[in-house]
Structures are given as C-alpha cells and as structure tokens.
Amino acid sequence: MAPTIKITYFDITGKAELLRLILSAGNMDFEDIRVKKEDWPALKPTAPFGQLPTMEYDGEIYAQTNAMAKFLAKKAGLAGNDDLEELKMDMFMEFMNDIFSKLMGVFAKSESDKDAAGKKLFEEELPAMLKTLETHLEKNGGKFLVGDTLSYVDIAYFDLLQNLTWEDHPFFPNLPHNELRLDILKDHPSLVEHMERVKEHPGVLSWLDKRPTGPK
Amino acid sequence: MAPTIKITYFDITGKAELLRLILSAGNMDFEDIRVKKEDWPALKPTAPFGQLPTMEYDGEIYAQTNAMAKFLAKKAGLAGNDDLEELKMDMFMEFMNDIFSKLMGVFAKSESDKDAAGKKLFEEELPAMLKTLETHLEKNGGKFLVGDTLSYVDIAYFDLLQNLTWEDHPFFPNLPHNELRLDILKDHPSLVEHMERVKEHPGVLSWLDKRPTGPK
Numbered sequence: 384m385a386p387t388i389k390i391t392y393f394d395i396t397g398k399a400e401l402l403r404l405i406l407s408a409g410n411m412d413f414e415d416i417r418v419k420k421e422d423w424p425a426l427k428p429t430a431p432f433g434q435l436p437t438m439e440y441d442g443e444i445y446a447q448t449n450a451m452a453k454f455l456a457k458k459a460g461l462a463g464n465d466d467l468e469e470l471k472m473d474m475f476m477e478f479m480n481d482i483f484s485k486l487m488g489v490f491a492k493s494e495s496d497k498d499a500a501g502k503k504l505f506e507e508e509l510p511a512m513l514k515t516l517e518t519h520l521e522k523n524g525g526k527f528l529v530g531d532t533l534s535y536v537d538i539a540y541f542d543l544l545q546n547l548t549w550e551d552h553p554f555f556p557n558l559p560h561n562e563l564r565l566d567i568l569k570d571h572p573s574l575v576e577h578m579e580r581v582k583e584h585p586g587v588l589s590w591l592d593k594r595p596t597g598p599k
Numbered sequence: 600m601a602p603t604i605k606i607t608y609f610d611i612t613g614k615a616e617l618l619r620l621i622l623s624a625g626n627m628d629f630e631d632i633r634v635k636k637e638d639w640p641a642l643k644p645t646a647p648f649g650q651l652p653t654m655e656y657d658g659e660i661y662a663q664t665n666a667m668a669k670f671l672a673k674k675a676g677l678a679g680n681d682d683l684e685e686l687k688m689d690m691f692m693e694f695m696n697d698i699f700s701k702l703m704g705v706f707a708k709s710e711s712d713k714d715a716a717g718k719k720l721f722e723e724e725l726p727a728m729l730k731t732l733e734t735h736l737e738k739n740g741g742k743f744l745v746g747d748t749l750s751y752v753d754i755a756y757f758d759l760l761q762n763l764t765w766e767d768h769p770f771f772p773n774l775p776h777n778e779l780r781l782d783i784l785k786d787h788p789s790l791v792e793h794m795e796r797v798k799e800h801p802g803v804l805s806w807l808d809k810r811p812t813g814p815k
Contacts, residue, residue, distance in 0.1 A: 446690060447689065478663065
C-alpha cells in the first residue's frame with residue numbers, strides 16, 4: 384500500500400504549490416490540508432522548524448520545501464537519472480533560493496529604501512537572473528532545464544514564473560514597481576515557451592484546473 | 600582513475616570550506632584554487648551562476664555550494680543510506696540557508712536599522728534557531744544530526760558554528776553586538792559537544808591542521 388501523504392499549508396499557492404504540483408504530476412494521492420491563519424499558532428510547535436509547509440509521510444512529519452520537493456520528485460520519477468543530473472537539479476533549486484532572497488530582500492527594506500530597491504530588483508537584478516536561467520535552458524537544448532525529460536526543476540520554475548507574473552498575487556503587488564514585475568518575461572521568450580511546455584503535462588494541467596487558489 | 604576535482608574560491612574559508620572539509624573527510628584528492636579579488640571579474644563569466652565557489656569535476660564546471668556539497672558527500676560516503684535520511688539531510692541544509700538569510704539580512708539593513716537588527720539577531724533569532732537545531736540533535740540521540748554516523752550535515756554545522764564563534768572572522772565582526780556573537784554557544788552545550796565530535800574525524804582534523812585560512 385502506498386504511504387499516506389499529507390501536505391499542510393495555508394490556503395494559498397505559495398511554497399506548498401510546488402509539492403502539490405509534483406504530487407499531481409506523479410499521479411500520487413495526497414491530502415491537501417489548508418490551515419487558517421488563526422489556527423497556525425497552536426500548530427506551530429509541531430512543525431519541525433516552526434514553519435509551513437510540512438509533509439506527513441508514512442506517519443512522520445517533515446519540513447523545508449525544497450527537501451520535500453526533491454523527495455517527492457524521486458518517488459514520482461521526476462528527479463533525474465544519475466548523480467550528475469541530480470547535482471544540476473540541486474544547482475537550479477539553489478539558484479531559485481537566490482532569486483527568492485532577492486525578492487524577500489526588498490520586502491525587508493525600510494519604507495524609505497523600498498522604492499529604489501524595487502526598481503533595481505525588477506529592472507536589473509531579476510532580469511539578469513532570468514537571463515542566466517534562459518542561457519542554461521538554451522544550452523541544454525531549450526526544452527528542459529536538466530536532461531531531456533520533464534523534471535521537478537522545470538515544474539519549480541514554471542510555478543515561480545507563474546507567481547511572478549500573476550496580477551492577483553497576495554504579496555508581490557505590495558512591492559513598488561508592480562507594473563515592471565508583471566512585464567518581467569517580455570525579453571525571455573524561451574522561458575515563456577518553457578512554461579507552456581510544463582503546462583502541457585497532464586498531471587500538471589489537471590492540478591491547475593482543480594486547484595482552489597492561485598493563477599490558472 | 601578518479602576524476603579530477605578542482606575547487607575555486609577566494610583565499611578565505613567562507614562558502615568553499617564545506618567542500619574542502621568534505622573532500623578531506625572523504626580522503627579525496629582535489630586542487631584548492633584560490634582566486635585573488637582583482638582576478639575575479641575576468642573569471643566571473645565562466646561561473647555557471649556568476650558566483651564562487653565553483654567545482655570542476657571531470658572537466659565540467661558546477662556551482663551552488665549545497666548542491667556541490669551533497670554531490671561530493673555522496674562520493675565520500677557521507678550522505679546517508681536511504682531516501683528518508685537524504686530528505687532529513689536536505690532539511691538541515693535548508694535550515695542552514697534560513698540561518699544564513701537571517702545573518703545576511705542584518706548586513707543588508709541600512710545603518711540606522713542595523714544596531715537593533717543585530718541585537719535581535721544575536722539575542723533572539725539565532726539562539727532560537729540554535730535551540731531548534733539542538734532539539735533535533737538530541738532527539739536523534741545527541742551524537743549526529745541524521746542517522747548514527749557522521750554525515751556532511753554534521754560537518755556543515757561544525758563549519759558554520761566555528762565561523763560564528765571565530766573572533767577574527769573577516770565579515771561577522773562588522774555586525775553590531777559582536778560580543779553577543781562570540782558568546783552564541785553558551786547555552787548550547789550539546790552543539791559544542793557535537794562540534795568536538797566532528798573535529799575528531801581524522802579527515803576533518805587533517806584539513807583543519809593544514810588549511811591556510813580560517814579558525815583552528
């Protein structure tokens with residue numbers, strides 16, 4: 384019997400969405416538990432690092448999104464074929480952490496510094512990082528980030544870029560220069576094509592159709 | 600014949616030290632290339648994400664410290680025995696990223712905010728994170744973070760805590776409340792014991808004895 388998998392997060396896409404997408408792409412059953420903000424403090428002490436999302440797998444509770452993503456991707460056959468492919472996938476997931484750090488860095492700025500930091504983020508830093516990503520994609524043949532089939536790394540960047548260009552995102556519109564954010568893919572056609580390619584996967588598509596929150 | 604491994608970084612411990620420690624713990628030969636700051640701009644375009652450290656492995660160049668650490672740890676037999684141990688190791692490495700983010704967040708503050716942020720970091724945030732780490736360590740029997748033998752995760756936290764309590768660190772003394780930083784382990788005896796345990800490993804010890812920079 385397959386182990387029971389429960390993903391616990393808030394009722395948003397956010398960090399849990401990658402896990403939900405991988406599980407759906409791998410056609411794996413899971414319980415999608417969505418916690419109300421007011422219920423979180425009571426739950427927090429049970430989370431291994433005091434954060435959501437968590438994953439209950441076979442009765443034990445785990446945490447840290449990229450760690451869980453990779454574990455589930457292995458079960459789903461979406462984590463590469465050898466150590467060198469795995470190394471490359473880990474590289475891309477860490478680069479995604481670098482991108483998030485840049486984004487979060489602007490949220491953390493004091494109000495007086497936020498405008499300049501947002502402009503720099505959306506006009507310089509993020510485009511440069513997306514260019515780096517695009518160059519890697521093209522160097523690998525343009526279809527997938529690592530190897531020659533879909534992996535969880537492709538799904539992760541699809542999810543990131545959907546969020547970055549989602550008009551109704553719960554957090555990003557609070558950053559200055561929102562109009563630059565929504566236009567962030569204009570010079571990156573290979574990334575747009577890559578997003579479309581990921582979206583064609585039946586498991587991904589099925590989740591996008593039925594998910595209760597997030598961009599469609 | 601074993602593949603040629605070259606680690607390229609600046610002439611400091613910093614992010615490359617984990618890779619050097621894992622290689623030494625695994626008794627693997629490597630070339631320890633140290634770039635002068637003034638030579639870095641010319642080299643930067645050859646780095647996969649424009650950052651150091653990089654690793655040349657069997658003729659190809661890789662990047663992202665934790666990805667390379669994990670890859671080398673696998674070759675060294677320091678990366679666990681099954682998918683669940685690997686998941687746990689990934690969790691601890693991501694938690695280390697959380698710790699670094701907190702530290703870097705204070706560096707990024709404007710001068711007027713830095714004092715309060717540093718105080719909060721060293722008096723509240725970092726002690727709470729070290730407490731979480733200590734709780735996990737003790738839950739696993741107190742000797743190692745994952746499983747019942749030394750892994751690269753133990754080495755990674757040893758390296759982090761050595762740096763955090765290193766008086767002559769090239770960057771941390773620039774943060775406010777340096778005296779709190781140097782005292783950060785005072786309430787965490789299990790972590791101090793854990794550091795000593797890692798230091799007993801012959802490969803680790805041999806690197807500490809001969810490394811050109813860093814705490815002894």
